[in-house]
Amino acid sequence: MSPLFYPEKDSWDWDPSSREISNIDQWKLDFNEVQEFVVSPDGQKVAAVVQNEDETFTPCINGETWENSFEKAWSLKFSPDGRLFCLGMNDDEWTIIEDDRPWEDSFEYVWNLKFSQNGKGAGANIRTSDGYGVLLNGEVWENKFVQMRSVELSPDGVSAAGNIQIEALSEGDVAKFRQGLWNIAVDGKPWDSNFLNVWDCSFSSDGGIVAAEVRLVSGRQTIAVDGKAWKNDYRAVWKPIFIPGSRDVVAPGLTTEGWKLLLNGEPLWNKSYNQIWRQTIGPDGRKLAAVVSPEFGQWTIAIDGISWAKTFGDVVLDPVFSSDGKRTAAGVKESGKWTVAVDGTPWPEKFGMVWDPVFSPDGKHVLAKAWRDDSYMLVVDGKITGPAYENLFDFVFSDDGTKLLIKCVENGLCFRKVIFSKDLT
Amino acid sequence: MGLPAIPIVSDLGLDETAKALNTEQIATVVNRILDQETAARFKVYLNTCVHCGLCSDACHWFLSNDRDPRFSPVGKVKQTLWEIIRKKGHVSPEFMKDCSRIAHTECNVCRRCSMYCPFGIDIAYLLLVVRRICHELGMVPQFLQDTVNSHSVTMNQMWVKQDEWIDTLQWQEEEAKGEIKTSRIPLDKEGADVFYSVIAPEPKILAQLIGNIAQIMAVAKVDWTMPSLDGWDNSNMAMYSGDFEIMGRVERAHYESALKLKSRRIVMGECGHAFRGAAYDGPKWLGWREPPIPLIHAVDFYHELLTTGRIKIAKKFETPVTVQEPCNIVRGRGLGQKLREIISMVCEDFRLPEPGLEHNYCCGAGGGTINCGPPWKTSRVKGNRVKAEQLAATKAHIIITPCHNCHSGIEDIISGYKLGMHVKFFSEILMEVMEVPDELKC
Numbered sequence: 001m002s003p004l005f006y007p008e009k010d011s012w013d014w015d016p017s018s019r020e021i022s023n024i025d026q027w028k029l030d031f032n033e034v035q036e037f038v039v040s041p042d043g044q045k046v047a048a049v050v051q052n053e054d055e056t057f058t059p060c061i062n063g064e065t066w067e068n069s070f071e072k073a074w075s076l077k078f079s080p081d082g083r084l085f086c087l088g089m090n091d092d093e094w095t096i097i098e099d100d101r102p103w104e105d106s107f108e109y110v111w112n113l114k115f116s117q118n119g120k121g122a123g124a125n126i127r128t129s130d131g132y133g134v135l136l137n138g139e140v141w142e143n144k145f146v147q148m149r150s151v152e153l154s155p156d157g158v159s160a161a162g163n164i165q166i167e168a169l170s171e172g173d174v175a176k177f178r179q180g181l182w183n184i185a186v187d188g189k190p191w192d193s194n195f196l197n198v199w200d201c202s203f204s205s206d207g208g209i210v211a212a213e214v215r216l217v218s219g220r221q222t223i224a225v226d227g228k229a230w231k232n233d234y235r236a237v238w239k240p241i242f243i244p245g246s247r248d249v250v251a252p253g254l255t256t257e258g259w260k261l262l263l264n265g266e267p268l269w270n271k272s273y274n275q276i277w278r279q280t281i282g283p284d285g286r287k288l289a290a291v292v293s294p295e296f297g298q299w300t301i302a303i304d305g306i307s308w309a310k311t312f313g314d315v316v317l318d319p320v321f322s323s324d325g326k327r328t329a330a331g332v333k334e335s336g337k338w339t340v341a342v343d344g345t346p347w348p349e350k351f352g353m354v355w356d357p358v359f360s361p362d363g364k365h366v367l368a369k370a371w372r373d374d375s376y377m378l379v380v381d382g383k384i385t386g387p388a389y390e391n392l393f394d395f396v397f398s399d400d401g402t403k404l405l406i407k408c409v410e411n412g413l414c415f416r417k418v419i420f421s422k423d424l425t
Numbered sequence: 426m427g428l429p430a431i432p433i434v435s436d437l438g439l440d441e442t443a444k445a446l447n448t449e450q451i452a453t454v455v456n457r458i459l460d461q462e463t464a465a466r467f468k469v470y471l472n473t474c475v476h477c478g479l480c481s482d483a484c485h486w487f488l489s490n491d492r493d494p495r496f497s498p499v500g501k502v503k504q505t506l507w508e509i510i511r512k513k514g515h516v517s518p519e520f521m522k523d524c525s526r527i528a529h530t531e532c533n534v535c536r537r538c539s540m541y542c543p544f545g546i547d548i549a550y551l552l553l554v555v556r557r558i559c560h561e562l563g564m565v566p567q568f569l570q571d572t573v574n575s576h577s578v579t580m581n582q583m584w585v586k587q588d589e590w591i592d593t594l595q596w597q598e599e600e601a602k603g604e605i606k607t608s609r610i611p612l613d614k615e616g617a618d619v620f621y622s623v624i625a626p627e628p629k630i631l632a633q634l635i636g637n638i639a640q641i642m643a644v645a646k647v648d649w650t651m652p653s654l655d656g657w658d659n660s661n662m663a664m665y666s667g668d669f670e671i672m673g674r675v676e677r678a679h680y681e682s683a684l685k686l687k688s689r690r691i692v693m694g695e696c697g698h699a700f701r702g703a704a705y706d707g708p709k710w711l712g713w714r715e716p717p718i719p720l721i722h723a724v725d726f727y728h729e730l731l732t733t734g735r736i737k738i739a740k741k742f743e744t745p746v747t748v749q750e751p752c753n754i755v756r757g758r759g760l761g762q763k764l765r766e767i768i769s770m771v772c773e774d775f776r777l778p779e780p781g782l783e784h785n786y787c788c789g790a791g792g793g794t795i796n797c798g799p800p801w802k803t804s805r806v807k808g809n810r811v812k813a814e815q816l817a818a819t820k821a822h823i824i825i826t827p828c829h830n831c832h833s834g835i836e837d838i839i840s841g842y843k844l845g846m847h848v849k850f851f852s853e854i855l856m857e858v859m860e861v862p863d864e865l866k867c
Binding site: 149182196218235296313336352 | 437567578586595611613653654674687712713715
């Protein structure tokens with residue numbers, strides 16, 4: 001539940017307490033419309049886009065609205081370092097607004113607001129009269145393109161990449177499409193090669209290399225790294241990831257023997273599966289886990305090629321490692337019910353929905369947010385802990401693991417609670 | 426007396442591809458597909474067929490083309506697959522052009538013939554194998570291939586750009602608010618009960634349908650969301666062109682989007698083929714036995730809203746109506762009774778089509794056939810005279826079609842046979858008769 005690094009975490013208030021942040025039910029009386037709530041990483045602020053009396057929209061934070069208001073506003077998000085962003089439009093011009101300050105440039109459209117892993121970079125896709133591009137940390141790419149359908153930020157937030165269309169295509173022009181009109185642009189510069197299709201891409205940990213899933217011709221897909229396709233191709237591939245600190249790329253590929261996990265285009269595990277995806281690198285940068293389907297309709301987690309003994313009939317979500325890399329957990333679904341499986345063993349308690357589990361820093365406990373019977377709950381090692389919440393946001397451990405920050409809504413009130421981890425079990 | 430000549434239709438996707446192919450290339454592809462991608466089911470179907478021809482009377486193409494045996498289901502298999510197998514794949518490019526014409530444009534893979542086959546052979550599956558071979562050879566009608574190209578790039582079937590999609594939702598939210606003040610289209614809301622997905626013609630040319638659903642959701646007080654990024658289109662023409670790799674990618678995008686938002690179920694708009702792709706073909710290719718999130722067709726959803734009283738009817742629709750029962754949700758899913766129940770709940774004068782329910786005739790547009798585009802429209806409309814006769818016999822004024830392909834296909838039938846009828850989605854009728862509490866009115 002806390003996939004992003006929170007750079008300011010040490011400076012948060014970690015004194016055990018339960019504090020009301022805002023009476024959000026009151027907002028519903030104060031404004032024409034209150035949209036979805038978001039909570040700052042440190043839990044000190046709760047915010048939502050609201051509609052004013054004059055029918056404009058603006059974010060409201062702890063009951064106070066911004067000075068700026070907009071004809072339209074959406075995509076309200078806190079960055080990992082606690083800044084509040086949204087996308088706003090006035091007079092048919094859109095821009096990014098950061099803590100009530102609109103960025104300098106405005107555009108025909110802005111969407112897909114994203115933050116870098118370290119929380120410092122913020123970027124989005126933009127459309128201008130000159131074409132499509134990226135707005136990153138207030139700077140607009142010089143080059144514009146016929147179309148752009150994604151943006152990925154480097155972990156340090158200083159670079160951006162996304163898939164671009166390099167030439168216009170009339171609808172129905174199947175011959176021109178076959179020539180390959182798609183590419184990746186990194187910081188506005190396209191790779192040397194175009195492809196039939198380009199889908200998701202990833203940055204290396206140092207932000208210096210980009211890998212993407214590409215289609216060479218119909219029925220032949222592979223991974224391209226900085227524009228160069230792997231020498232082998234496959235019937236299909238899924239999104240690649242880099243091994244941290246290296247140029248090595250791992251991606252699933254569909255071979256004649258089934259789906260395999262590939263390292264730089266060569267089989268990594270000596271096994272094939274009915275399906276394999278959601279590959280995840282462990283905290284040591286070496287251990288590798290993935291969701292695999294050893295046979296049709298059966299799903300589990302494999303770690304370095306060794307599968308959990310237990311399989312699940314419906315779904316297995318992303319594997320999550322403990323900080324020492326020795327344990328793994330994942331949200332799983334069987335017979336229509338969700339739960340969490342830890343090291344292959346599912347919790348007996350079942351839910352209507354679960355969120356990705358979180359390990360305590362010492363790896364001894366597993367926590368997850370769950371939903372059942374119209375309430376949210378915190379589940380610790382399979383046991384429901386604490387009250388039923390109207391809403392429960394992400395929870396964060398202190399670095400030393402002794403405390404847990406819970407952000408929740410009870411009886412229309414948004415709370416910030418810091419508790420001792422030892423009291424969880 | 427010989428059979429009439431099949432009119433020659435010029436199609437860039439077939440004509441240009443044929444020029445670039447040779448028999449050896451075809452044989453290589455055919456044998457790879459038959460060896461590696463078909464299994465016991467294929468062999469059982471081929472070996473079980475006793476060539477009795479009882480499937481013929483099931484097919485609207487056969488019935489509408491004066492019982493021409495070339496349009497019978499078994500006739501289509503005979504002209505394509507049997508010949509391909511007999512020659513071990515060594516067939517000519519011109520022969521493969523005919524295969525594409527037959528499999529892509531003269532069969533709606535509606536599966537009505539399976540009910541008439543004494544052995545229940547899934548004849549449509551055999552024609553899908555022919556389509557798969559055609560796809561692997563690049564032998565796909567131009568406009569169908571263009572639709573698949575769009576899927577491959579945008580994950581939607583009509584080249585809708587990401588900004589256009591979001592902009593359309595925001596516009597339709599405004600429109601809906603002008604009617605019902607609590608209307609919203611919540612984007613990317615996490616943990617909603619309903620993830621609502623549509624097919625691309627809605628944002629592209631029928632945006633008011635999205636505004637309608639925003640109003641219906643507001644009146645029914647449904648906790649719902651739509652995604653701002655790819656995965657919002659539940660349709661899948663790659664399933665029908667034979668491009669299973671793109672089919673899988675599109676279906677994965679749809680489900681991943683809902684999984685990411687932690688939605689508890691997906692409700693999809695009124696489309697039949699999209700239901701098939703999302704409920705069956707897509708998940709199976711990806712390895713899911715069932716959809717990873719429950720998938721509810723609009724007919725099922727409206728049945729829930731009406732029978733639980735979340736939507737009440739102010740005054741029933743009075744104009745006489747009948748229904749086009751979409752193959753993929755009626756024959757394929759058994760939603761026929763629910764469909765009839767919801768129509769009866771909102772319409773005063775509902776005239777049943779005959780034959781009906783799972784025996785209903787296909788609209789003639791499904792199975793990717795209408796996506797083959799203008800070159801094939803004349804033969805498509807000619808190939809469904811029985812549908813025109815069936816609809817005319819009801820003497821209804823409105824035909825309710827809870828499927829986009831049916832909607833367009835029936836419009837062509839109405840126009841081609843001058844029926845003087847009109848087509849509406851169920852949601853359009855519901856919008857006219859739904860009770861809106863005073864406090865929600867603008």
